[in-house]
Amino acid sequence: MMERRWNLLTGEWVMVSAFTQARPTNPTNFCPLCPGGDEFEGDYDLVSFDNRYPSMKLDAPEVESEGIYQKARSNGKCEVVVYTIDHESAMSMMPIHQIEKLIRMWADRYLDLAQNRFIKYVFIFENRGKEVGATLPHPHGQLYAFPFIPKRIEAKLQALAKYYDENGRCAVCDIVDSEVKFEKRIIYENESFIALVPFYARWPYEVHIYPKRHVSTIVELTNIERYHLSKALKVVTMKYDLLFKQAFPYMMMLFQAPVNDISYSHAFHFHIEFNPVKRDKDKIKWMASVETGTWAFINPKIPEEAAKELRNVEVEV
Amino acid sequence: MYVSSLSEIRKIMGYRQCDGYEILLEVSKIPSGYKITGEVKGRVDDVELFSFPRPDKVLVNNWQSWGPARVITKEFKLDFPKELIQKFGFSASIMPEVYFNNLISDYFIASEEFVIGALKSQIGHVYFRLNDDNVSVHSRYFGKTFHEWTPIEPVVILNLAPDDGLFYYAELIAKENDIAFSSHNPIGWSSWYQYYLDYDYQKMVSDLDKSKELDLGYEVFQIDDAWEVDIGDWIPNEKFPSLKEMADKIASYGYKPGIWLAPFSISETSSVFKNHPDWLVKDEYGLPVVAYENWNKKIYALDTTHPEAIEWLRKLFITLKESGFDYFKIDFLFAGAIQGRRYAENTSPVEAYRNGLKVIREAVGDSFVLGCGAPLLPSVGFVDGMRIGADTAPYWDPNAPDIGYPNAYYALRNVITRAFMNNILWWNDPDCLMLRKEDTQINDAQRELYTLVSLFLDNMIIQSDNLSYEIDMKLWKLIKKYKTYGRRRFKIKGLIDGKYTITSCGVNGCDEVIIEELTIPQYMVSYDTPRVELKKIVEKRTDGRTFNYYEETHQ
Numbered sequence: 001m002m003e004r005r006w007n008l009l010t011g012e013w014v015m016v017s018a019f020t021q022a023r024p025t026n027p028t029n030f031c032p033l034c035p036g037g038d039e040f041e042g043d044y045d046l047v048s049f050d051n052r053y054p055s056m057k058l059d060a061p062e063v064e065s066e067g068i069y070q071k072a073r074s075n076g077k078c079e080v081v082v083y084t085i086d087h088e089s090a091m092s093m094m095p096i097h098q099i100e101k102l103i104r105m106w107a108d109r110y111l112d113l114a115q116n117r118f119i120k121y122v123f124i125f126e127n128r129g130k131e132v133g134a135t136l137p138h139p140h141g142q143l144y145a146f147p148f149i150p151k152r153i154e155a156k157l158q159a160l161a162k163y164y165d166e167n168g169r170c171a172v173c174d175i176v177d178s179e180v181k182f183e184k185r186i187i188y189e190n191e192s193f194i195a196l197v198p199f200y201a202r203w204p205y206e207v208h209i210y211p212k213r214h215v216s217t218i219v220e221l222t223n224i225e226r227y228h229l230s231k232a233l234k235v236v237t238m239k240y241d242l243l244f245k246q247a248f249p250y251m252m253m254l255f256q257a258p259v260n261d262i263s264y265s266h267a268f269h270f271h272i273e274f275n276p277v278k279r280d281k282d283k284i285k286w287m288a289s290v291e292t293g294t295w296a297f298i299n300p301k302i303p304e305e306a307a308k309e310l311r312n313v314e315v316e317v
Numbered sequence: 318m319y320v321s322s323l324s325e326i327r328k329i330m331g332y333r334q335c336d337g338y339e340i341l342l343e344v345s346k347i348p349s350g351y352k353i354t355g356e357v358k359g360r361v362d363d364v365e366l367f368s369f370p371r372p373d374k375v376l377v378n379n380w381q382s383w384g385p386a387r388v389i390t391k392e393f394k395l396d397f398p399k400e401l402i403q404k405f406g407f408s409a410s411i412m413p414e415v416y417f418n419n420l421i422s423d424y425f426i427a428s429e430e431f432v433i434g435a436l437k438s439q440i441g442h443v444y445f446r447l448n449d450d451n452v453s454v455h456s457r458y459f460g461k462t463f464h465e466w467t468p469i470e471p472v473v474i475l476n477l478a479p480d481d482g483l484f485y486y487a488e489l490i491a492k493e494n495d496i497a498f499s500s501h502n503p504i505g506w507s508s509w510y511q512y513y514l515d516y517d518y519q520k521m522v523s524d525l526d527k528s529k530e531l532d533l534g535y536e537v538f539q540i541d542d543a544w545e546v547d548i549g550d551w552i553p554n555e556k557f558p559s560l561k562e563m564a565d566k567i568a569s570y571g572y573k574p575g576i577w578l579a580p581f582s583i584s585e586t587s588s589v590f591k592n593h594p595d596w597l598v599k600d601e602y603g604l605p606v607v608a609y610e611n612w613n614k615k616i617y618a619l620d621t622t623h624p625e626a627i628e629w630l631r632k633l634f635i636t637l638k639e640s641g642f643d644y645f646k647i648d649f650l651f652a653g654a655i656q657g658r659r660y661a662e663n664t665s666p667v668e669a670y671r672n673g674l675k676v677i678r679e680a681v682g683d684s685f686v687l688g689c690g691a692p693l694l695p696s697v698g699f700v701d702g703m704r705i706g707a708d709t710a711p712y713w714d715p716n717a718p719d720i721g722y723p724n725a726y727y728a729l730r731n732v733i734t735r736a737f738m739n740n741i742l743w744w745n746d747p748d749c750l751m752l753r754k755e756d757t758q759i760n761d762a763q764r765e766l767y768t769l770v771s772l773f774l775d776n777m778i779i780q781s782d783n784l785s786y787e788i789d790m791k792l793w794k795l796i797k798k799y800k801t802y803g804r805r806r807f808k809i810k811g812l813i814d815g816k817y818t819i820t821s822c823g824v825n826g827c828d829e830v831i832i833e834e835l836t837i838p839q840y841m842v843s844y845d846t847p848r849v850e851l852k853k854i855v856e857k858r859t860d861g862r863t864f865n866y867y868e869e870t871h872q
Binding site: 044045046047048049050052097100101104105107108109111112114115116117118158161162164165217219220221222223224226227260261262263264265266267 | 348349476477481484485488489491492498500803804805806808822823824825826827845848849851861863864865866869
C-alpha cells in the first residue's frame with residue numbers, strides 16, 4: 001500500500017507506505033552500498049538510485065478517497081544518493097573534487113526529476129548518524145521528489161515572498177549583507193558562500209550555507225561557485241567532526257525553488273541547512289512534543305556562542 | 318473605473334450594472350500583487366475592468382504565434398500595410414475592428430514597474446487598450462449571453478519588472494489552468510524553410526538518407542506544407558505516396574514521423590468547401606467569412622461547433638495517427654477563432670477555437686502537438702509545443718514591417734520577448750534553424766546567434782535545410798553537445814531596454830550571451846568552464862528500479 005492522506009486538522013499531506021516499514025534496521029556485518037553488497041555487483045563512482053523501500057513511486061497506484069477523507073497518489077520518487085565508493089569516507093573526509101562531482105550530480109537529479117510534470121518539489125538531504133535515523137554508515141544522502149510542496153517549504157516560500165513584497169529585495173540577500181557586516185555569526189566565508197549560525201537557529205549548532213549571489217536553485221551556480229560550495233560543505237562538516245572529536249550526526253537539507261509550480265524565483269534564495277541534533281559531546285537535543293507538535297523550537301545554545309565555537313575549530317582543506 | 322495608481326486597485330471591487338449585463342468584481346492579494354476575479358451575468362460584449370496611467374515604455378503582445386511581442390513608447394504608431402488588412406486582418410487580431418483603430422496588447426502588458434495579464438482565455442479575450450494617457454483593461458465576450466452567474470477570465474497585477482515578473486506570470490497561468498504537456502522537447506527536421514511548396518517524396522528520401530550520413534541525431538522528421546491535395550483536403554497529392562508509406566519510410570530511419578496541416582482552414586477550391594458549405598463560419602448574412610488569403614486563394618474557417626465538422630476533424634486526425642504520424646504541426650490555427658456565426662449560436666470565438674483543439678487532442682492522444690499561427694492563451698493545455706514568433710526566413714531585415722511576416726530578425730526578437738513561456742506553458746518553438754551556408758542571405762553571426770539563443774533558452778530545435786548543401790556543422794555539434802547536458806534553467810535581463818543578457822544554466826554550469834544590439838546583431842558569448850565532467854549511465858533493473866551512474870570523464 002502506498003498513498004497520500006490529507007490531514008484535515010493541519011492542511012498537509014501525510015505519506016503512508018507499507019514499503020518503508022519493510023526496510024531493514026542497521027546491518028552490522030555488510031554494507032548494501034559497497035560493491036558486492038545488495039545493490040552493486042561492481043565498482044562505481046557516484047550513483048543515485050531508486051530506494052528499495054520507497055514512500056513514493058512515479059507509477060504509484062491509483063487511490064480512492066473515503067468520504068470526508070481525501071487521498072491522493074504518492075506519485076513521486078525516493079532515491080538514494082551515494083557519494084563515493086569509499087565506505088569509510090564522509091562529506092568531511094571526501095576530496096573537494098568528489099564533492100564537486102556530487103554537486104553536479106545533484107544538479108542533474110534536480111533537472112532530470114523536474115521533467116515529470118507532476119513533481120512539484122525536489123528535496124535533497126542527508127541524514128548522518130544513527131541519532132538521526134541513518135541506517136547505513138556508507139556516505140550517502142537521499143532525495144525525495146514530491147508531487148506536492150511540503151508544508152515547511154510552503155512556509156518558507158510564503159515568508160520569503162512576503163519579505164520581497166515589503167522590501168523589494170530578497171530576504172536572504174539582505175541576511176547575507178547583514179551577516180557579513182556583523183561577522184560574529186559567520187563560521188566560514190569564501191568568494192561565493194557564507195556559512196553561519198543563523199540568528200534564528202533552532203538547533204544548538206545549526207549552520208546554514210548561503211550563496212552570496214541570488215540564485216534559486218543549485219543549477220544556477222557557475223562552475224567556480226560549485227567549487228566554492230564544495231569547499232564550504234567540506235569545511236562545515238570538518239568543523240562539526242572536530243568540535244567534539246567524533247563523527248558528528250546531522251541532518252543536511254538543500255532548499256531549492258519548486259519545480260512545475262510557482263517558484264517565486266526572484267524571492268526564493270537557494271540555501272543549505274545543517275540541523276545537528278547534539279547540544280554537547282554526549283547530549284542530544286531531542287525534537288520532542290513542543291518542536292514536533294508546534295514547530296516551535298527551544299534552542300538551549302545562543303547562536304553567537306555556537307558560531308564562536310565552530311569558527312574557532314580550525315580546519316585545513 | 319480609473320485608478321491613479323495600481324496600488325489603489327482594490328477600489329474596483331464591487332457590483333456594477335451595465336448595459337445588458339451585471340458584473341461583480343473581487344480583488345485579492347497574492348504575493349507581489351493582486352488577482353482580479355469576478356462573475357458576470359447577461360449579454361456581454363466588452364467589459365472595461367479598469368484603467369490606469371500609461372507608462373512611456375511598455376512591452377505589448379499580439380494575440381497569436383506570429384504576432385509581435387515588442388517594447389513600444391508613446392511615439393509608436395501602428396504601421397500595418399493597408400493593402401494587407403483585408404487579407405490578413407484576422408491574423409493580426411481576434412477583433413480586427415478594434416485592432417486597426419487602436420493600439421492594443423493581447424493577454425498581457427508589462428512595463429519596468431509591473432506585469433498585468435490574464436490567467437485564462439477559455440471564453441473571453443483579455444486585452445489592453447493603450448490610450449493617450451491611460452491603459453484600459455478589457456475582457457471581451459463577443460456578445461455571448463450568460464444565463465447564470467459565470468466566472469470572468471481572471472487577471473493578475475504583479476508589481477515586478479518583466480525580467481522576473483513574466484516568469485512568475487507564466488507559472489500562475491500554468492497553475493490556474495492545471496496544464497500538462499510532453500516532458501520531451503524534441504530535436505528534428507522540417508521541410509518548409511528550404512523547400513516551401515517545391516517539395517516531393519524524392520526530396521524527402523534524399524534528406525532522410527543524408528541525415529543518417531551526417532549522423533545528425535534527429536528524433537523527429539516532419540514534412541510540412543506541399544504534401545496535400547488542397548487546404549482542407551488532407552490527402553496526399555501526386556508528388557507523394559500514401560500517408561502510411563510516408564510515415565513508414567520516415568519511421569524506418571528511426572525518426573518519429575511528423576506532418577503539417579492547417580486543420581481549421583478550408584480553401585475555396587477544396588472539396589470540403591464545395592460539399593459542406595454549412596461547416597464554415599458565416600457572417601450575419603449567412604455567407605462564409607474569409608479568414609485570410611494565402612496560396613493565392615481565399616481561405617475560410619471550419620466551424621468547430623458543427624457536429625459534422627467536428628466528426629470530420631476527429632476522423633482526419635485519427636486517420637493521420639493510424640497512418641503512423643506521431644508529431645503534428647497544426648498551423649493557421651487563428652482561423653478557428655475568427656468572429657462570425659456558428660452552428661452553436663451562443664459560443665464565443667474563443668470557446669469554438671478551444672472546442673476544435675480539444676477534438677484534435679482527443680484524437681491524437683499523447684502524440685506531440687505543435688501549435689502555430691495560434692492564439693496563445695486559449696491554446697494553453699492543448700499543445701506540447703508552440704511557435705512564439707513570426708516565421709523565420711533566409712534573410713534578416715530589421716526594416717521590414719513588424720506584422721508577423723517571415724523574417725529571421727523579428728522571429729528571433731520574439732524568441733527572447735516570449736521566452737518566459739518556455740517549459741512552463743509548453744516548449745517554445747523558436748522556428749527552424751537554417752544552418753546551410755548556401756542558398757541563404759543569413760550571415761554567420763545571425764545564424765550563430767539564432768542557434769545560441771534557441772539553445773540557451775532550451776527551446777525546440779528543428780532544422781530546415783537541404784542536407785546536400787554545406788551545413789554549418791560547427792553549430793550542429795554545439796547543438797548535439799548541449800542536448801547531452803539535459804534540461805536547462807535560464808534568465809533574461811533587459812526585456813524593456815532591449816540590451817539582453819541571457820544566462821543559461823545546466824549541469825555544465827552557466828553560459829551567457831550578452832546581446833548589445835539585436836538588429837545587426839552585435840553580441841558576446843561566454844561559456845562557463847566545467848571543472849568536472851560526468852558521464853551518466855542509466856540502468857533499468859529487472860525489479861523496475863532505475864540506477865543513474867555518474868562517472869568522471871577526463872576531457
